[in-house]
Amino acid sequence: MALNDYSGSRILIVEDxxxxxxxxxxxxxxxxxxxxxxxxxxxxxxxVEEDSYDLILLDVMLPYMDGFTVAEKIRDKLPQIPILMxxxxxxxxxxxxxxxxxxxxxxTKPFHLxxxxxxxRGMLRRKKWYQTSSALSPVYRFGExxxxxxxLTCRSGNKEMKLxxxxxxxxxxxxxxxxxxISRKEILEKVWNLDSEVETRTIxxxxxxxxxxxxxxxxxxxxxxxxxxxxxxxxxxxxxxx
Amino acid sequence: xxxRNSLIYYVTVxxxxxxxxxxxxxxxxxxxxxxxxMMTEVGEQVSAEFLAESTNILALIGGLVLLVVISIAxxxxxxxLTKQMNLTKLYDNFIGNVTHELKSPLSSIxxxxxxxxxxxxxxxxxxxFLGLMLRDxxxxxxxINSILEISGLEQKKMAYNYDVINAQEISEQLISEAxxxxxxxxxxxxxxxxxxxxxxxxxxAFRIVINNLFDNAxxxxxxxxxxxxxxxxxxKYFLMTFCDHGIGIPIKKQDKIFxxxxxxxxxxxxxVKGTGLGLYWVREIIKSHGGKISVFSAGRNRGTAFTIELPxxxxxxxxxxxxxxxxxxxxxxxMETQNGTE
Numbered sequence: 001m002a003l004n005d006y007s008g009s010r011i012l013i014v015e016d017x018x019x020x021x022x023x024x025x026x027x028x029x030x031x032x033x034x035x036x037x038x039x040x041x042x043x044x045x046x047x048v049e050e051d052s053y054d055l056i057l058l059d060v061m062l063p064y065m066d067g068f069t070v071a072e073k074i075r076d077k078l079p080q081i082p083i084l085m086x087x088x089x090x091x092x093x094x095x096x097x098x099x100x101x102x103x104x105x106x107x108t109k110p111f112h113l114x115x116x117x118x119x120x121r122g123m124l125r126r127k128k129w130y131q132t133s134s135a136l137s138p139v140y141r142f143g144e145x146x147x148x149x150x151x152l153t154c155r156s157g158n159k160e161m162k163l164x165x166x167x168x169x170x171x172x173x174x175x176x177x178x179x180x181x182i183s184r185k186e187i188l189e190k191v192w193n194l195d196s197e198v199e200t201r202t203i204x205x206x207x208x209x210x211x212x213x214x215x216x217x218x219x220x221x222x223x224x225x226x227x228x229x230x231x232x233x234x235x236x237x238x239x240x241x242x
Numbered sequence: 243x244x245x246r247n248s249l250i251y252y253v254t255v256x257x258x259x260x261x262x263x264x265x266x267x268x269x270x271x272x273x274x275x276x277x278x279x280m281m282t283e284v285g286e287q288v289s290a291e292f293l294a295e296s297t298n299i300l301a302l303i304g305g306l307v308l309l310v311v312i313s314i315a316x317x318x319x320x321x322x323l324t325k326q327m328n329l330t331k332l333y334d335n336f337i338g339n340v341t342h343e344l345k346s347p348l349s350s351i352x353x354x355x356x357x358x359x360x361x362x363x364x365x366x367x368x369x370x371f372l373g374l375m376l377r378d379x380x381x382x383x384x385x386i387n388s389i390l391e392i393s394g395l396e397q398k399k400m401a402y403n404y405d406v407i408n409a410q411e412i413s414e415q416l417i418s419e420a421x422x423x424x425x426x427x428x429x430x431x432x433x434x435x436x437x438x439x440x441x442x443x444x445x446x447a448f449r450i451v452i453n454n455l456f457d458n459a460x461x462x463x464x465x466x467x468x469x470x471x472x473x474x475x476x477x478k479y480f481l482m483t484f485c486d487h488g489i490g491i492p493i494k495k496q497d498k499i500f501x502x503x504x505x506x507x508x509x510x511x512x513x514v515k516g517t518g519l520g521l522y523w524v525r526e527i528i529k530s531h532g533g534k535i536s537v538f539s540a541g542r543n544r545g546t547a548f549t550i551e552l553p554x555x556x557x558x559x560x561x562x563x564x565x566x567x568x569x570x571x572x573x574x575x576x577m578e579t580q581n582g583t584e
């Protein structure tokens with residue numbers, strides 16, 4: 001396997017099963033990533049404080065503190081770092097909980113090596129796109145609203161809200177493609193890195209939340225418009241970026 | 243049953259049912275008494291004989307008794323149902339834990355196989371990976387065996403192999419084996435006591451007991467592992483006390499730890515591995531030996547002490563012990579016949 005475009009990225013593996021951790025470390029190092037292993041949640045938080053990482057591979061069942069809590073704590077400090085959760089739990093409620101707590105993606109055990117590598121690459125790619133895109137224009141204004149893509153805060157009139165990494169990425173994608181109709185499938189692929197087998201309702205829920213905050217009248221949206229049976233379109237005439 | 247408040251729901255339904263039941267009873271009595279008074283008045287005018295029959299009273303008392311019996315039976319069924327519901331809750335936990343315990347080694351084996359298939363792995367690494375895979379298959383095997391054997395033990399379908407042996411000698415031998423298996427330094431375990439008594443012991447089952455106690459001591463010791471084993475005896479029982487210096491067990495939860503599927507979830511607890519079967523298994527084995535196991539821990543970080551009591555051969559529980567030896571002989575006899583016919 002050849003080295004990929006993202007070789008040199010730093011990955012933190014949080015896994016208490018040493019046989020799995022050793023195998024993951026070997027494979028990710030072979031891909032050209034720099035890898036460090038934390039064997040429990042406390043250690044993971046310590047490592048995250050000490051050093052910066054491009055991606056975190058996080059097991060759910062961990063000693064002292066479960067992966068959900070670890071994800072939440074990491075998210076508080078580093079809202080943008082991609083987190084890929086690894087877990088033996090397959091229940092939908094666990095997957096939803098993982099995504100809610102701040103994981104960007106979810107892989108169930110046992111997983112295929114190639115799938116893991118592809119997902120890691122996808123997440124690093126999206127991180128890079130998001131970073132480049134927000135570095136060019138970190139603050140967006142439309143109408144009464146202002147979104148800061150660096151610290152993930154937004155303002156609408158006097159209201160303030162903190163965006164989750166996923167919401168920011170979604171909003172970023174809509175803004176970057178303003179004026180174009182984007183299908184739900186495309187959003188799922190580009191923002192969620194998922195294939196369309198997943199409920200497209202997920203996106204609708206995100207839209208509802210964003211509309212509630214940004215739209216003057218959420219039931220008659222002027223910014224995030226629905227395009228019947230296709231998807232969404234971000235429309236704004238007075239975008240001004242700083 | 244999926245709702246979290248389902249127990250409250252059932253308790254309410256049960257209470258309402260009982261209330262309805264007793265209201266019906268009250269109504270019935272009122273109705274009967276009113277009718278009786280009316281009948282007395284009317285009856286006297288019609289015929290005096292009419293009132294002489296006492297069957298009505300009997301029917302009333304009989305009916306009341308039956309109602310009370312039904313009510314008690316309902317309560318018993320309700321208590322049983324509540325217990326079953328708790329067990330189901332624990333069982334769901336168990337399924338989650340077993341899934342984790344099965345899938346973790348499985349995913350590591352799959353990872354190594356896929357790695358070796360798709361990459362050029364240096365020879366030394368290959369050996370390391372093979373070793374890790376073998377360790378994972380052993381872990382899977384152990385887990386599957388424990389589940390199967392516990393169900394065998396519960397259904398009393400175990401191939402028993404009880405024998406009269408010196409309890410301290412066999413314990414010491416099994417402890418030495420466990421020290422090697424768990425790769426502990428010799429200094430990790432201190433044992434003392436000098437007993438000389440024979441008990442009826444199934445050596446393989448007793449090995450499971452010792453191994454499970456070691457497993458717990460290793461899992462729940464945050465720093466260096468240190469175990470003290472003490473052997474004593476009294477008139478009727480051989481006693482082995484197994485103390486670790488680990489994280490201990492909160493006093494409130496000590497009476498629960500032998501329950502099937504039960505695991506203590508604790509923020510401070512360093513380990514999440516386990517199925518909640520280990521100590522249940524230990525207790526069942528000791529029970530089938532006619533013995534008892536108890537636990538004591540002074541609290542957090544103050545270690546845990548398990549005390550196992552086994553009846554001494556020919557002095558305690560003679561009938562039960564003889565029964566154990568008898569089923570072993572039957573078992574051996576059956577095996578010999580089977581071997582003979584092969």
